[in-house]
Amino acid sequence: MPVKSAKKYLVIFRQICELIPSHLIPKLARKYGIKARTFTPSSHD
DSSP, X not given: OOHHHHXXXXXXXXXXXXXXXXXXXXXXXXXXXXXXXXXXXXXXX
């Protein structure tokens, strides 16, 4: 995949992530057992 296309998909992914209310991210992470040692579920912002 060319770099230009990859950037386009990252922009789209970011826009989708912005639709998720920030208060739901930790709740969903707990519900589905998502754990991370070095970052929080919302640190991708």
